[in-house]
Amino acid sequence: MSDRLAKDALFDGFAEVAKAFANGRRAEIVDVLAQGERHVDDIAAEIGQSVANTSFHLRALASAGVVVTRREGTRVYYRLASDRVGDLWAAVRAVAAEHFERLDDLAAAYLGDRDQLEQVSREELVRRLADGDVIVIDVRPPSEFAAGHIAGSRSIPIDRLARQLRNLPDDVEVVAYCRGPYCVFADEAVRLLRRRGRNARRLEDGFPEWREAALPTEIGAAS
Amino acid sequence: MSDRLAKDALFDGFAEVAKAFANGRRAEIVDVLAQGERHVDDIAAEIGQSVANTSFHLRALASAGVVVTRREGTRVYYRLASDRVGDLWAAVRAVAAEHFERLDDLAAAYLGDRDQLEQVSREELVRRLADGDVIVIDVRPPSEFAAGHIAGSRSIPIDRLARQLRNLPDDVEVVAYCRGPYCVFADEAVRLLRRRGRNARRLEDGFPEWREAALPTEIGAAS
């Protein structure tokens, strides 16, 4: 069976794709790009690495075919190669959450205690949006909001929330959302709002899951 | 932001899961286990590695939570921890097929030329099975057939097909299936059958996809 070599080579090929995700920093990059395209500088700041190192990891992702680039002037924008890549990233998180023992501890260490944090399901939010008795705030960075957001949501990046609080009507419930279940922005937003006596909850997951569910989205920066 | 360390640790955790898939031999193991549970000896033979090395890789998979074990007498059976793991494996293959450039060459080198090979979709096979004008043969090893197979199919492992050919009625089309789109068993079966003048095609993918689509299956060895 000399097929053995060919078979091994084929499966080594599949393993190459998995290797692209087999590094924490690259996983962070994929998580960021799942929100929409970003340029290198921006990504580097986001993951707390040098630009050179970020470029290095982006190259690793690109040579596995997982991300693609677009040039605009002096900037280079990276994005996930297709929705399939987002699906793969979601599958990795799902398996980790369900089967990887240490993950609960790691998540708890990063996310803190979520027991007090009430969540809203996508279904409920759709209904509430239709009824118009809720304000949805997108607490991600402006560039992610611009690349796509929940239709009818309002961009209030988490680091500006405290200052913009007074512009929010105080007789309506606020629902905050961000990148997904492992993102802390919405958590922080809800905690801040509740400390100020507001009625606030977070969306159970984030924008990529909303888009994946084919629910209404919009594109474009805040006016 | 000392959250940085906690965030990095969390994403390193996700990367751990990806690492389980980031080796060709482990990918082969996952592919085999996607068919159903198997014992160590069996898996080692299947992937052409020593038992010790196979045990080593199985341990790597187990400590990422991707596979679980069951003891039966002196044998230890491994299986995928849940359907989510199968989904992840499918997602890896989908991304590789769609975006990883070299994959086409690797697949061609292992699978050979598939141009002559006609395929049957799951939908069509369901209809034909209902009409009863087709024979479906499962050309995987007997242990995989026993762990689960398409309802109404017949187990004829590929290495016994030539001898059992005379037992197949020759006025009905034969559809062969095996592990999935990257498995050669069904290809070989179809080629053999057509050389003998039979009307034969292969199922577009394999048993795991059939089960995933919630189509009728059966469990148990051939009588």
Add this chain to the structure above:
DNA sequence: GCACTCTTCAAGTGTATCCTTGAGGAGGCT
């Protein structure tokens, strides 16, 4: 006890990984 199966250990080999630094190239602005 003995046979069978699987795990583990020690050991060797090889090589990949990750990040930093500094230079260099591509594109745009004045």
Add this chain to the structure above:
DNA sequence: AGCCTCCTCAAGGATACACTTGAAGAGTGC
């Protein structure tokens, strides 16, 4: 053109990890 910004690339160092094998050990059944 000259300069600036942004990104890529090559080199290097520190580190370690990944993979495999052979032999010994441990669990189970007869």
